[in-house]
Amino acid sequence: MLCGLVVGLALALASQLRWAPARWxxxxxxxxxxxxxxxxxIFFIYFGLPLVLVxxxxxxxxxxxxxxxxxxxxxxVFRAGLEAVPNGQREAARSAGLSGWQQMRYVVLPxxxxxxxxxxxxxxxxxxxxxxxVSAIGMVELMFVANDISFNNxxxxxxxxxxxIYYVIIILALSRALALVERRVVARAAx
Amino acid sequence: MQWHVVTESFxxxxxxxxxxxxxxxxxxxxxxxxxxxxxxxxxxxxxTLQRFMVGxxxxxxxxxxxxxxxxxxxxxxxxxxxxxxxxxxxxxxTLWMAANLAEVMRGAxxxxxxxxxxxxxxxxxxxxxxxxxxxxxxxxxxxxPPYVGLCTILIKDTSLAAxxxxxxxxxxxxxxxxxxxxxxxxxxxxxxxxxxxxxxxxLLSRALERRVGEPDRILTx
Numbered sequence: 001m002l003c004g005l006v007v008g009l010a011l012a013l014a015s016q017l018r019w020a021p022a023r024w025x026x027x028x029x030x031x032x033x034x035x036x037x038x039x040x041x042i043f044f045i046y047f048g049l050p051l052v053l054v055x056x057x058x059x060x061x062x063x064x065x066x067x068x069x070x071x072x073x074x075x076x077v078f079r080a081g082l083e084a085v086p087n088g089q090r091e092a093a094r095s096a097g098l099s100g101w102q103q104m105r106y107v108v109l110p111x112x113x114x115x116x117x118x119x120x121x122x123x124x125x126x127x128x129x130x131x132x133x134v135s136a137i138g139m140v141e142l143m144f145v146a147n148d149i150s151f152n153n154x155x156x157x158x159x160x161x162x163x164x165i166y167y168v169i170i171i172l173a174l175s176r177a178l179a180l181v182e183r184r185v186v187a188r189a190a191x
Numbered sequence: 192m193q194w195h196v197v198t199e200s201f202x203x204x205x206x207x208x209x210x211x212x213x214x215x216x217x218x219x220x221x222x223x224x225x226x227x228x229x230x231x232x233x234x235x236x237x238x239t240l241q242r243f244m245v246g247x248x249x250x251x252x253x254x255x256x257x258x259x260x261x262x263x264x265x266x267x268x269x270x271x272x273x274x275x276x277x278x279x280x281x282x283x284x285t286l287w288m289a290a291n292l293a294e295v296m297r298g299a300x301x302x303x304x305x306x307x308x309x310x311x312x313x314x315x316x317x318x319x320x321x322x323x324x325x326x327x328x329x330x331x332x333x334x335x336p337p338y339v340g341l342c343t344i345l346i347k348d349t350s351l352a353a354x355x356x357x358x359x360x361x362x363x364x365x366x367x368x369x370x371x372x373x374x375x376x377x378x379x380x381x382x383x384x385x386x387x388x389x390x391x392x393x394l395l396s397r398a399l400e401r402r403v404g405e406p407d408r409i410l411t412x
Contacts, residue, residue, distance in 0.1 A: 035343070035389035036382045037350035040361065044382060047368070048375040052192070132255035136354050157269035160262040164254045171253035 003067040004127065005120075008074025013104070015079050026075065033072035039133050041065045046137045062134035070127050077123060081116030082108060117185050121178035125171055132167075196373040197380045204377075207363025208384055214359055215346045217281045222288025222345070229289050230296030236318070244293070251290035257351045259283040264355045280352035288345055295337045299330035332403055339396035343389045350385070360384060 015026040033041070046061035056064065085108050093103040197204075233244040251259075264279035274282065303326050311321035353361035364381045368374045 031390065031393070032386065035347075035386045035393055037347040037361070037385055039350040039353075040378055040382050040385060043361075043374070044378040048378040051373070051375040129253075129255040132257045133351070135257075157262075157266040160258065160266040164258055164262060167255060167258060168250060168253040172249065 003063070004070030004074055004123075007067060007071035009078050011071060011075035012078030012082060015075065016082055016104075030072045030075055033069055034076075038065065038069050038130055039136060041069060042133060042137060058134075058137050061137060062131075066127060066131065066134070069130070070123060073123050073126070074120065077116045077119040078112065080119070081112035081114075084115045085111045114185055118178075118182055121175075121182065124178070125174055128171060128174065129167070192376060193371075193373055194376055196367070196371045197376050200367045200371070200377075203367060204360065204363050204381060204384065207358065207360040207381075208388075210357075210363075211346070211349050211359040211361075212388075214277070214281060214284070214349045214352060214357065215342075218284035218288055218345060218349075219342060221281070221285040223292060225285060225289035226292025226296070229293035230300075233293050233297050234300045248290045248293050251286050252294070256283060256287050256348055257354065259286065260351060260355050276352075276356050280349075280355060280357045284345060284348065284352075287348070288341065291341050292338065295334050295341065296330070298337075299333040300326060302333060303329050336396050336400040336403060339392055339399060343392045343396070346388050346392070347385060 011026050011029065014022045042062065042065040045056065045065050046058065049056065089107055089111065090103055093107040098106065229244060229248065232240060233248065235241070260280055260283040263274065263283050264276060267273070307325055307329070308321055311325045316324070349359055350361040352359055353365060356362070360381050364377045368377050371377075
């Protein structure tokens, strides 16, 4: 998630550049990632890449795929956030003598992050759910553990049922926590 | 690189793509039907029913789709409910679609200003009439772009059905790879095939968004 956030933010900033090729590259990347299944991306990195480049271990493959995937979604959210900041803010910052980078760093970005916060929270929740796909290449994770146990003792109903309850608890707790943080962030923005 | 592997097995991959479309279409139809029913129940002004629907919708949305498929296909037989693998996958995707569509519907109905309801009631219409003639026509327009977005995600997520053994595009590629060992070329190819299917819908969704004039809605994926 952390990697996905950082890469996503970098992509979003690149999409704001005046240099057109950078904007196109980001748009193409985001479209490709968002329009192909995550499972195929995971398989491609874990099973496909070793034929031409490097063999990554299962954990690294899963991490890389989830990072690339969430980065594309986060980039969209950050971009929407950046574009939602009124232009007057930028103009005011420029008339106050700030450079392009300073305008972004001190004026536009802090507001954009606040605007983007709820959608970023959604992406985080999705990421936790999507981590279940990594079990398909055998990374040890909640889903895989449930698989493993159920193949050992054939109590698949109870095991998968329990795994579902764990996910519900994790996801609902996460959503609640995000809603709380969101309220505080929005409250601070109001001041 | 051995791209001839792809050209030789392309017919097989196309058969897989047809199965993917069949699974998507099935889940889309049933999921949309169930989603509209859930969405209507969710916005009915009956507090107990609303709380119940929130439980159902949040429950389905909190569990990863893959786990739902596993539960339906491997877990339910333990309590005597056995379904063919295609039906299990379609059922899991139907529930997924219904829960997400119900959320989209709630969002759309709640985004209509309160005044619209009040104006409807004060001109003597009942709840059903206000919904049918005033709220839904506006809400449906707003639902359209996110709905097409959900369809895109649905097509992408049919790839999960391969894990429980449904024959579709991903499975077709896996079987070809077991025969030829050319995972790089084949995953790249089916990635491109999924892209063609999904990107067409994404473009449609963007065009609809421009026409509806609503800001980009960010959906779960």
